[in-house]
Amino acid sequence: MEDVLRVHRDQFDSVTGEPDSLFSPDYSTARRRFQDAARAAGAGLDTLEIEARGPRGEPLAIDIAWLGTSAPAATRLVLHTAGLHGVEAYAGSAIQLAALARLSPPPKGCALALVHVLNPYGMAWLRRANENNVDLNRNFLPPGETRPETAPLYGVIDRMINATSPPGFDWFTLKAAALALRHGPGALRRAIAEGQYDYPRGLFYGGAELQPGPRLYLEWLRRRCGRAQYAIALDVHTGLGSWARQTLILEAGVLATPVANLSRVLAGSVIDPTRGEASYRARGSMGACLPSALSTSRIDCVVQELGTYPALRVLRALREENRWHHHGEAAPQHPVKLALREAFCPASPAWRSRVVEHGTRLLRAACDWAFRDGV
Numbered sequence: 001m002e003d004v005l006r007v008h009r010d011q012f013d014s015v016t017g018e019p020d021s022l023f024s025p026d027y028s029t030a031r032r033r034f035q036d037a038a039r040a041a042g043a044g045l046d047t048l049e050i051e052a053r054g055p056r057g058e059p060l061a062i063d064i065a066w067l068g069t070s071a072p073a074a075t076r077l078v079l080h081t082a083g084l085h086g087v088e089a090y091a092g093s094a095i096q097l098a099a100l101a102r103l104s105p106p107p108k109g110c111a112l113a114l115v116h117v118l119n120p121y122g123m124a125w126l127r128r129a130n131e132n133n134v135d136l137n138r139n140f141l142p143p144g145e146t147r148p149e150t151a152p153l154y155g156v157i158d159r160m161i162n163a164t165s166p167p168g169f170d171w172f173t174l175k176a177a178a179l180a181l182r183h184g185p186g187a188l189r190r191a192i193a194e195g196q197y198d199y200p201r202g203l204f205y206g207g208a209e210l211q212p213g214p215r216l217y218l219e220w221l222r223r224r225c226g227r228a229q230y231a232i233a234l235d236v237h238t239g240l241g242s243w244a245r246q247t248l249i250l251e252a253g254v255l256a257t258p259v260a261n262l263s264r265v266l267a268g269s270v271i272d273p274t275r276g277e278a279s280y281r282a283r284g285s286m287g288a289c290l291p292s293a294l295s296t297s298r299i300d301c302v303v304q305e306l307g308t309y310p311a312l313r314v315l316r317a318l319r320e321e322n323r324w325h326h327h328g329e330a331a332p333q334h335p336v337k338l339a340l341r342e343a344f345c346p347a348s349p350a351w352r353s354r355v356v357e358h359g360t361r362l363l364r365a366a367c368d369w370a371f372r373d374g375v
Contacts, residue, residue, distance in 0.1 A: 113224075232369065
């Protein structure tokens with residue numbers, strides 16, 4: 001086993017080509033490259049197609065590459081997901097291309113699933129939300145749980161963050177600063193980012209029901225991964241944190257390994273929101289539904305955040321794109337769409353190189369941990 005893991009580590013330590021070349025210009029290119037790379041690596045490929053279509057009428061789908069023991073026989077599993085927030089998918093897609101270029105098959109009884117773009121509509125249209133304006137990482141409420149009440153402060157700031165006009169200058173920065181002074185930056189951040197269920201055209205809307213993409217993914221997990229005894233899930237996001245820095249956040253309540261041990265094996269400090277270590281706790285996050293989908297598994301779930309620009313710039317980009325989507329033409333070539341992509345996937349080669357390094361190293365560490373004897 002140690003020899004297998006040593007080969008696995010060595011093959012992760014370098015990336016074929018320049019990291020910047022792993023970033024695709026659009027969803028269709030990223031999808032084609034992922035499918036080609038999966039086939040070249042000898043991976044199985046599942047496709048979960050959604051009804052929504054891309055800007056040119058092209059089909060949209062969640063593609064999943066499976067390496068290792070055939071499903072559902074695998075008992076030890078690594079789940080690597082990207083693109084739950086559509087426009088954030090560019091980094092996760094690049095990381096998965098790098099991994100497919102260097103991976104050897106997992107050991108017997110083990111499997112790695114690379115889930116490419118959980119929100120294909122968002123990536124194709126340069127949106128963070130899906131085709132129904134739903135923030136999918138606020139949409140996975142556990143079965144039987146009622147929709148949480150929206151923070152009262154969200155109603156106060158609704159007209160500021162969800163303007164009902166096309167993109168344009170309207171003193172947003174000054175208004176946001178005034179609200180932060182009045183209510184406190186922490187309270188403002190929590191009210192916006194934790195999720196809301198009463199403003200269907202607003203940012204961070206969790207939806208009135210489970211969305212098509214999440215439903216297909218949970219069904220796939222139950223069908224293909226139902227025999228896993230242990231699973232570690234890594235969910236890649238961008239836009240939160242310092243420039244090109246990695247933040248690892250534990251999914252609250254989804255923990256099979258002590259936090260200190262998990263930090264050690266992943267070679268990075270894992271933040272535990274239940275201890276008040278995170279600035280907010282998202283409601284309806286994907287990781288919270290994993291125990292119901294993988295009912296026989298011990299599960300660790302970690303969100304990998306890769307930092308880009310300051311929070312106010314990211315929020316402004318989200319706000320302007322949302323205005324264009326609801327009160328403009330929604331065309332993806334508009335400057336506010338491109339600004340949103342830049343906010344979550346900077347064009348900087350140095351940033352791209354660094355996040356590919358972070359992503360592949362974390363995935364390597366997760367595989368080494370999950371695929372070892374005795375886990």
